[in-house]
Amino acid sequence: MSSREEIIRExxxxxxxxxxxxxxxxxxxxxIPFYCYTRDxxxxxxxxxxxxxxxxxxxxxxxxxxxxxxxxxxxYHVKDGLLWSTLPYRPDSGLVVEEGDVEx
Numbered sequence: 754m755s756s757r758e759e760i761i762r763e764x765x766x767x768x769x770x771x772x773x774x775x776x777x778x779x780x781x782x783x784x785i786p787f788y789c790y791t792r793d794x795x796x797x798x799x800x801x802x803x804x805x806x807x808x809x810x811x812x813x814x815x816x817x818x819x820x821x822x823x824x825x826x827x828x829y830h831v832k833d834g835l836l837w838s839t840l841p842y843r844p845d846s847g848l849v850v851e852e853g854d855v856e857x
Contacts, residue, residue, distance in 0.1 A: 755834040760799050763813035787836040791818045795857040798824045804839045820854040
């Protein structure tokens with residue numbers, strides 16, 4: 754199982770993650786290892802974009818921080834020590850989130 758720090762490092766997200774933060778409400782136990790707080794996105798989960806993942810490549814290449822509310826609404830599963838979800842994503846503009854999903 755990958756640790757949060759390993760996932761952040763493998764995905765190249767170190768400059769964007771702020772430590773010492775906690776989600777203001779209880780998270781399901783299986784989501785706690787994937788929680789992070791980003792400079793530009795606030796309360797997030799480190800998730801593999803299942804709809805963008807290409808077999809044979811390292812899943813960490815497809816990890817993005819996604820708002821907690823977005824992941825909870827879309828559904829998720831844990832596989833091979835990573836959090837996976839199918840989320841609305843546009844290669845030219847990034848993750849599509851609903852108004853109110855981004856929490857600071």
